[in-house]
Amino acid sequence: MAEQGVTPQSEDFNAWYTDVVQRADLADYAPVRGSMIIKPYGYALWENIQAALDARFKATGHQNAYFPLFIPQSFMQKEAEHVEGFAPELAIVTHGGGKELEEPLVVRPTSETVIGHAFANWIQSYRDLPLLINQWANVVRWELRTRLFLRTMEFLWQEGHTAHATQAEAQAETMQMLDVYADFARDQAALPVIKGRKSDQERFAGADATYSIEAMMRNRWALQSGTSHNLGQNFAKAFDIKYLDENNELQFCWTTSWGLSTRMVGAIIMGHGDDQGLRLPPRLAPIQVVAVPIFRNDDQKSDVMEAITAAVQELQDAGIRVHLDNRENVNPGFKFNDWEMRGVPVRLEVGPKDVEKNSVALARRDVPGKEGKQFVDRPQMLSTVTGLLDSIHENMLREAAEFRDAHLHEAATFDEMVEILEAGDWALAPYDGSAEAEDKVQEATKATSRCFPLDQEPLPQGTACVITGRDAIGKAYFARAY
Amino acid sequence: MAEQGVTPQSEDFNAWYTDVVQRADLADYAPVRGSMIIKPYGYALWENIQAALDARFKATGHQNAYFPLFIPQSFMQKEAEHVEGFAPELAIVTHGGGKELEEPLVVRPTSETVIGHAFANWIQSYRDLPLLINQWANVVRWELRTRLFLRTMEFLWQEGHTAHATQAEAQAETMQMLDVYADFARDQAALPVIKGRKSDQERFAGADATYSIEAMMRNRWALQSGTSHNLGQNFAKAFDIKYLDENNELQFCWTTSWGLSTRMVGAIIMGHGDDQGLRLPPRLAPIQVVAVPIFRNDDQKSDVMEAITAAVQELQDAGIRVHLDNRENVNPGFKFNDWEMRGVPVRLEVGPKDVEKNSVALARRDVPGKEGKQFVDRPQMLSTVTGLLDSIHENMLREAAEFRDAHLHEAATFDEMVEILEAGDWALAPYDGSAEAEDKVQEATKATSRCFPLDQEPLPQGTACVITGRDAIGKAYFARAY
Numbered sequence: 001m002a003e004q005g006v007t008p009q010s011e012d013f014n015a016w017y018t019d020v021v022q023r024a025d026l027a028d029y030a031p032v033r034g035s036m037i038i039k040p041y042g043y044a045l046w047e048n049i050q051a052a053l054d055a056r057f058k059a060t061g062h063q064n065a066y067f068p069l070f071i072p073q074s075f076m077q078k079e080a081e082h083v084e085g086f087a088p089e090l091a092i093v094t095h096g097g098g099k100e101l102e103e104p105l106v107v108r109p110t111s112e113t114v115i116g117h118a119f120a121n122w123i124q125s126y127r128d129l130p131l132l133i134n135q136w137a138n139v140v141r142w143e144l145r146t147r148l149f150l151r152t153m154e155f156l157w158q159e160g161h162t163a164h165a166t167q168a169e170a171q172a173e174t175m176q177m178l179d180v181y182a183d184f185a186r187d188q189a190a191l192p193v194i195k196g197r198k199s200d201q202e203r204f205a206g207a208d209a210t211y212s213i214e215a216m217m218r219n220r221w222a223l224q225s226g227t228s229h230n231l232g233q234n235f236a237k238a239f240d241i242k243y244l245d246e247n248n249e250l251q252f253c254w255t256t257s258w259g260l261s262t263r264m265v266g267a268i269i270m271g272h273g274d275d276q277g278l279r280l281p282p283r284l285a286p287i288q289v290v291a292v293p294i295f296r297n298d299d300q301k302s303d304v305m306e307a308i309t310a311a312v313q314e315l316q317d318a319g320i321r322v323h324l325d326n327r328e329n330v331n332p333g334f335k336f337n338d339w340e341m342r343g344v345p346v347r348l349e350v351g352p353k354d355v356e357k358n359s360v361a362l363a364r365r366d367v368p369g370k371e372g373k374q375f376v377d378r379p380q381m382l383s384t385v386t387g388l389l390d391s392i393h394e395n396m397l398r399e400a401a402e403f404r405d406a407h408l409h410e411a412a413t414f415d416e417m418v419e420i421l422e423a424g425d426w427a428l429a430p431y432d433g434s435a436e437a438e439d440k441v442q443e444a445t446k447a448t449s450r451c452f453p454l455d456q457e458p459l460p461q462g463t464a465c466v467i468t469g470r471d472a473i474g475k476a477y478f479a480r481a482y
Numbered sequence: 483m484a485e486q487g488v489t490p491q492s493e494d495f496n497a498w499y500t501d502v503v504q505r506a507d508l509a510d511y512a513p514v515r516g517s518m519i520i521k522p523y524g525y526a527l528w529e530n531i532q533a534a535l536d537a538r539f540k541a542t543g544h545q546n547a548y549f550p551l552f553i554p555q556s557f558m559q560k561e562a563e564h565v566e567g568f569a570p571e572l573a574i575v576t577h578g579g580g581k582e583l584e585e586p587l588v589v590r591p592t593s594e595t596v597i598g599h600a601f602a603n604w605i606q607s608y609r610d611l612p613l614l615i616n617q618w619a620n621v622v623r624w625e626l627r628t629r630l631f632l633r634t635m636e637f638l639w640q641e642g643h644t645a646h647a648t649q650a651e652a653q654a655e656t657m658q659m660l661d662v663y664a665d666f667a668r669d670q671a672a673l674p675v676i677k678g679r680k681s682d683q684e685r686f687a688g689a690d691a692t693y694s695i696e697a698m699m700r701n702r703w704a705l706q707s708g709t710s711h712n713l714g715q716n717f718a719k720a721f722d723i724k725y726l727d728e729n730n731e732l733q734f735c736w737t738t739s740w741g742l743s744t745r746m747v748g749a750i751i752m753g754h755g756d757d758q759g760l761r762l763p764p765r766l767a768p769i770q771v772v773a774v775p776i777f778r779n780d781d782q783k784s785d786v787m788e789a790i791t792a793a794v795q796e797l798q799d800a801g802i803r804v805h806l807d808n809r810e811n812v813n814p815g816f817k818f819n820d821w822e823m824r825g826v827p828v829r830l831e832v833g834p835k836d837v838e839k840n841s842v843a844l845a846r847r848d849v850p851g852k853e854g855k856q857f858v859d860r861p862q863m864l865s866t867v868t869g870l871l872d873s874i875h876e877n878m879l880r881e882a883a884e885f886r887d888a889h890l891h892e893a894a895t896f897d898e899m900v901e902i903l904e905a906g907d908w909a910l911a912p913y914d915g916s917a918e919a920e921d922k923v924q925e926a927t928k929a930t931s932r933c934f935p936l937d938q939e940p941l942p943q944g945t946a947c948v949i950t951g952r953d954a955i956g957k958a959y960f961a962r963a964y
Contacts, residue, residue, distance in 0.1 A: 028600065030550040031557065032587060037600055040545035040615070047546065063522035064529065068512040069551075069589075069620055069636050070573075075513065091552075092577040093589065096635075097624030098570055105514060107551075107575065107589070118510065118519055127811065133522070138551055138620065142579030153578075154551050329609065 006341070008275045013219040018148070020269060024278050024342045027148045034146040034153035041342065042149075042265060044286030046156065049264055050136065052188045052284070053158060056180050062132040062160060067114050069138075070105040075113040079238040082112065085205020089141040091153075107140040112206060112231065112257055115161045116239035123163060123253060125244045130173070131163040149266035150223070150482050157261035163241060163253040167232070170254035174230040177258040178211045181226035189264065190281035190396040191215045191271045192404060193225060194477065196451025201435050204257075208232035214450045214477065216404040217270035220424045222450045222481040225267045228258035266482075272396055278343025279365055281396055282389040289315055289322040289385060290344045292335045294351035308350040311360060311381060315348075318382055320389070322348075340365060345392045346385060366392050366399075408477070414466050417478065421445035426479040428453070430472030432465035440467055441478055450477040488823070490757045495701040500630070502751060506760050506824045509630045516628040516635035523824065524631075524747060526768030528638065531746055532618065534670045534766070535640060538662045544614040544642060549596050551620075552587040557595040561720040564594065567687020571623040573635075589622040594688060594713070594739055597643045598721035605645060605735060607726045612655070613645045631748035632705070632964050639743035645723060645735040649714070652736035656712040659740040660693045663708035671746065672763035672878040673697045673753045674886055675707060676959065678933025683917050686739075690714035696932045696959065698886040699752035702906045704932045704963040707749045710740035748964075754878055760825025761847055763878055764871040771797055771804040771867060772826045774817045776833035790832040793842060793863060797830075800864055802871075804830075822847060827874045828867060848874050848881075890959075896948050899960065903927035908961040910935070912954030914947035922949055923960055932959040 006019035021027050026042030038046065054064070070093060077083045086109050093105040108114065115133070123131060140154045160177060164170040178195055185191040193213035203210040207229035215225045235241065236252040245251050272279040282288055293308045295301040308324065315322040323344075325335050332349075339347060349361040360381050364372040376384045411417035411429040420427040422445055431437060431449060438449050452474040465472040488501035503509050508524030520528065536546070552575060559565045568591050575587040590596065597615070605613060622636045642659060646652040660677055667673040675695035685692040689711035697707045717723065718734040727733050754761040764770055775790045777783040790806065797804040805826075807817050814831075821829060831843040842863050846854040858866045893899035893911040902909040904927055913919060913931060920931050934956040947954040 028603070031554055031596065031599055032550055032552045035550040035552060037550065038548040040547045043547045044545070046548075063526070065522045065525045066520040066528075066638065068514055068517040068519065069622065070514045070517060072513055088580055090578070090580075091575050091587075093573050094576045095574040095586075096572070097626070098572075104577075105573075114513065117513055121510070140551065144579065156548065 006275070006277055009218060009273075016273070016275075017270060020273055020277050020341075021148045026265065026269070029148070032153070034143055036148050036152045036154070038156070038262065041286060045265055045268070045280070045284060046262055048284045048286065049188070050158075053180075053184055053260065054136075056184060057134050057158075057160065060132075060176060060180065062134045062162075064135060065133050066135055066137070067111050067118065069108055071108050071111075071114045073104045073106050075117065076106055078113065079206045079234055081234070082206035082238075086110070086141075089143070091140045091142055108137070109139055109141045110257075110259070111135065111137070111139075111159055111161065112235050113239070116235045116241055116255070119161070119163050119253070119255070120239050120241045123241060123243050126165055126246055129163060129165045129243060129253065130169060132160075132173075133162065134158055134160045147482075149262055149269070152262075155262050157259050159257060159259045162256045163236070164255070165243065165245070165251070165253070167254050170232075170256050171230055174209070174211060174228050174256045174258070177256070178213065178226075178228040181213050181228065181258075181260055185213055185215065185225065185267075186397065188281065188283045189268055189271075190393050190400060191225070191267060192397060192401040194451065194453050195455070196453040196477070198227075198451055199431075199433050199438060199449045199476065201438055202449065204229045206231060206234050208234065211454075212451055215267050215271050216400075216407065216426065217267070217482075218273060218403070219270070220407050220426070220479070222426065222477075222479040223263070223267050223270065224450070224481065225264055226258070226260040229256060231255045231257060271400055273343070276368070277341035279396065280343035280345060282345040282393050285343065285345055286321065287323045287342075287344045288320050288389055289346045289348055290339045291322060291324045291348040291350070292332055292339075293324075293326065294332050294349055296352075300352045303355045304350055304352060307355045308348075311348060311350060311378070314382055315385060318386070320385060346388055348381075348385075362388060364388055364392055366395050410475075411466060417441070417466055418444050421447040421478060421480070424480070426450070426477050428475050428477050429466040430459060430463045431474065431476040431478075432468050432470045433473045433476075434468065434470070437465055437467035445478075447478045447480050450479050450481060452476045488757065488759055491700060491755070498755070498757075499752060502755055502759050502823075503630045508747065508751070511630070514635070516625055518630050518634045518636070520638070520744065523768060527747055527750070527762070527766060528744055530766045530768065531670070532640070535662075535666055535742065536618075538666060539616050539640075539642065542614075542658060542662065544616045544644075546617060547615050548617055548619070549593050549600065551590055553590050553593075553596045555586045555588050557599065558588055560595065561688045561716055563716070564688035564720075568592070568623075571625070573622045573624055590619070591621055591623045592739075592741070593617065593619070593621075593641055593643065594717050595721070598717045598723055598737070601643070601645050601735070601737070602721050602723045605723060605725050608647055608728055611645060611647045611725060611735065612651060614642075614655075615644065616640055616642045629964075631744055631751070634744075637744050639741050642738070642740045644738045645718070646737070647725065647727070647733070647735070649736050652714075652738050653712055656691070656693060656710045656738045656740070659738070660695065660708075660710040663695045663710065663740075663742055667695055667697065667707060667749075668879065670763065670765045671750055671753075672875050672882060673707070673749060674879060674883040676933065676935050677937070678935040678959070680709075680933055681913075681915050681920060681931045681958065683920055684931065686711045688713060688716050690716065693936075694933055697749045697753050698882075698889065698908065699749070699964075700755060700885070701752070702889050702908070702961070704908065704959070704961040705745070705749050705752065706932070706963065707746055708740070708742040711738060713737045713739060753882055755825070758850070759823035761878065762825035762827060764827040764875050767825065767827055768803065769805045769824075769826045770802050770871055771828045771830050772821045773804060773806045773830040773832070774814055774821075775806075775808065776814050776831055778834075782834045785837045786832055786834060789837045790830075793830060793832060793860070796864055797867060800868070802867060828870050830863075830867075844870060846870055846874055848877050892957075893948055899923070899948055900926050903929040903960060903962070906962070908932070908959050910957050910959050911948040912941060912945045913956065913958040914950050914952045915955045915958075916947075916950060916952070919947055919949035927960075929960045929962050932961050932963060934958045
């Protein structure tokens with residue numbers, strides 16, 4: 001089925017990505033340059049991401065709310081770093097209802113300003129704290145070089161915004177939500193991510209500190225897949241978010257924000273996919289099991305369809321997301337390739353022999369060919385499928401972790417660092433955090449600093465940055481990144 | 483608790499509405515005029531509306547997708563009626579990324595155009611039909627006179643968009659989704675709505691026919707709460723949505739669209755509320771049961787808190803949305819008023835005597851005072867609460883239906899019609915569907931035509947419109963409307 005094929009990853013990873021996104025029906029280009037249509041199969045994946053994250057947000061005490069799309073332009077200017085960071089990316093509404101507006105409106109690129117304004121109204125006393133809010137929304141950032149899911153002018157995301165009485169509580173919240181993202185990535189998306197702090201250059205415009213989860217894609221590039229910011233009192237001071245403490249004294253709040261977007265769909269595609277197409281982690285896959293009937297004539301058809309319909313019903317009743325592919329204009333071989341391309345974790349086949357033996361065939365997407373296929377007696381189908389879904393998740397997570405670990409290397413000198421990066425891997429090395437050092441690495445290798453991983457021992461006093469020779473502040477990963 | 487009170491409905495219904503929305507923490511004004519912040523309590527209500535509708539959409543074969551916020555201005559102009567209807571309400575982006583755009587972008591007021599464009603790409607043959615898509619999104623319509631939830635510049639909604647091979651299928655879809663809305667209103671929101679067809683004046687810009695559900699508010703005004711449009715081939719022709727039929731001939735598709743918005747929150751507030759505040763239908767209420775502990779000293783407190791915590795846990799485990807109000811800075815009386823204001827269907831009280839007798843008190847929001855309060859033995863709590871939630875739903879639905887039916891009257895003459903409308907009720911009368919007739923009624927009474935209800939017998943040949951004397955096309959409701 002040549003037309004179903006995709007460019008091999010080894011030949012051109014970016015072409016592979018574009019092929020997969022389009023052939024698997026995840027997304028489509030939209031008439032306005034840089035914007036995207038998320039097609040049903042891609043949106044169902046996003047809905048499953050949303051449901052899993054939303055449950056985690058609620059379990060940690062957050063409530064959803066909704067704030068306006070349009071922000072007065074003057075709001076953007078209240079926090080100096082923030083406006084500097086976002087001004088070049090803004091879409092501006094100048095006309096409404098047939099008239100030119102007195103003050104132009106900004107289409108939100110992120111909502112710290114408008115939510116900060118609301119928090120200032122809502123928070124009076126320490127009793128109102130912490131205030132823990134999340135919103136699911138679309139945001140717009142004018143981008144010149146866009147790529148479906150990874151970087152689009154408009155994207156969907158959640159943005160959490162919280163206010164606290166103390167710096168320590170804000171920091172604890174920032175780290176808690178970073179953990180929520182990392183746990184979600186591991187337990188739902190089967191992606192082992194590295195948690196770390198960004199360099200000052202990569203920090204969110206207006207934050208004291210930005211933390212991220214970084215995932216390694218199959219081409220070894222890094223993808224920042226979620227961020228959590230400790231905003232200190234920067235927005236509290238810009239928007240006058242104050243509370244009366246227990247001694248009846250006015251204090252500025254400490255705020256945080258954290259976000260994860262449809263970019264995560266890109267992380268899943270590029271973190272797991274292979275030359276046959278997508279490989280979806282079972283806990284997020286819109287379709288966990290696809291059922292394909294196999295028959296040659298009408299006699300066989302009626303028996304097979306009866307058996308497979310009952311099997312599908314049993315899986316569905318058990319809460320498994322199952323789809324019966326009963327298309328009549330394509331043959332089973334086409335269907336096998338099609339669903340492999342779409343990354344469905346388990347394929348269930350029922351043919352005349354299976355009906356006879358009261359069995360079914362189960363093929364796992366993560367193990368190709370005969371090795372991944374088994375025949376099970378019909379009574380064992382449900383328990384086998386349930387076990388397979390967990391086993392596929394574990395196997396995908398293990399594969400991704402092994403792949404990642406095989407491509408992480410420590411560098412003791414700048415030359416070693418360059419060698420590792422030129423080979424396409426990630427380098428971990430003592431780094432002074434400066435822009436100057438980062439620029440030097442980027443010029444030599446196109447790689448940038450990804451993060452100072454949280455999981456590291458403090459450096460011995462006086463450890464030198466491998467790039468500048470000045471005092472390092474910690475070890476950081478460097479890699480090519482999206 | 484004077485500060486918690488709201489303006490009585492009978493004194494000023496609009497002031498009552500504004501008071502309730504703000505005091506019950508449903509929504510807040512935003513810095514940009516006409517836009518709104520949906521606060522957590524209001525948003526949780528919207529989430530429950532979404533979940534109930536989304537399940538119904540999926541059960542009827544629809545899939546969710548997401549289309550862009552920005553639409554090229556030229557797209558709006560492709561369907562003549564559509565541009566005429568929406569042009570005055572558009573917000574326009576003229577600048578992006580620091581530059582003036584070559585073609586300004588429209589912030590979607592609705593998505594027929596951009597989705598029509600995508601459908602034209604996606605649909606090739608009859609095998610691709612029907613195409614059944616829904617999107618949850620924000621839309622912007624420039625409004626001068628806004629009111630929280632009812633009419634805001636930006637609002638949240640779902641918009642369904644479908645394409646079909648035949649006119650009959652498109653009409654069946656249009657009616658099916660109208661039924662979905664009406665069933666949802668009745669079974670989830672406890673609102674009995676009238677299904678009907680809009681007059682040509684009130685038809686969606688670009689539709690062949692628009693159907694709506696109309697709900698009666700407690701001030702007897704009508705609120706259009708959901709609409710379903712048969713778009714004929716209007717958008718198919720404007721956007722070239724064609725398919726190859728089974729004879730290999732190119733045909734234009736027949737399309738529909740249908741939407742329900744955060745306006746439904748307004749319908750719930752005004753369809754059920756009373757002078758004590760909100761009354762939320764149990765199946766949508768963010769909090770179905772609020773638990774209030776009652777004690778006078780620390781000894782009592784520990785017993786009461788232990789008992790009430792266990793009771794809350796039992797309800798929660800049974801899937802009931804329950805909240806324990808353990809605030810220490812306000813007394814139980816304040817809490818009772820507060821939760822009454824917020825419309826929580828059931829209040830659970832546990833005091834020292836309840837602990838002694840192993841009982842709890844249950845008060846229902848829909849039946850005020852002692853009559854609505856009962857004491858039940860602790861083992862019967864769960865079954866009593868479950869029964870109460872259903873019973874409150876049924877009672878609210880019955881009350882709303884009785885209220886509505888008491889204020890619907892048939893008019894046989896124009897004078898009768900005016901008399902009914904001036905008294906504030908709804909008039910049902912033979913109507914020729916003309917703008918001229920509608921204008922005459924509006925001038926005399928400020929009322930407009932709401933719909934030709936579907937539930938009516940065909941008129942005898944030659945029945946005269948009570949307004950113009952010309953041939954009526956059916957009986958229509960007239961009423962004051964939001």
